Amino acid sequence: MDVREKTWHGLRAASLSVVTGLGHLYLGEKRGYGLIVAGLALLILSRAFWEPLQLLYLSLSIFSAVDAYSIAKRGHGLM
Secondary structure: OOHHHHHHHHHHHHHHOOOOOHHHHHHOOOOHHHHHHHHHHHHHHHHHOOOOHHHHHHHHHHHHHHHHHHHHHHOOOOO
């Protein structure tokens, strides 16, 4: 896979990370399941109890997107 393909592959994984962890599953990473569970728990808790938890979900989603991009581009992520 050349550099251009790695970049597009990483961008697709990062865009799928709007749903936290989905980009990791696209790349075949097992930790995507844990990220999806954590993201869904944050969304449910933010809707039911405390609205500012949506900011925590947003930051987790951004971190997940950057991590998925770096996995596709470099072969290893931030975590």
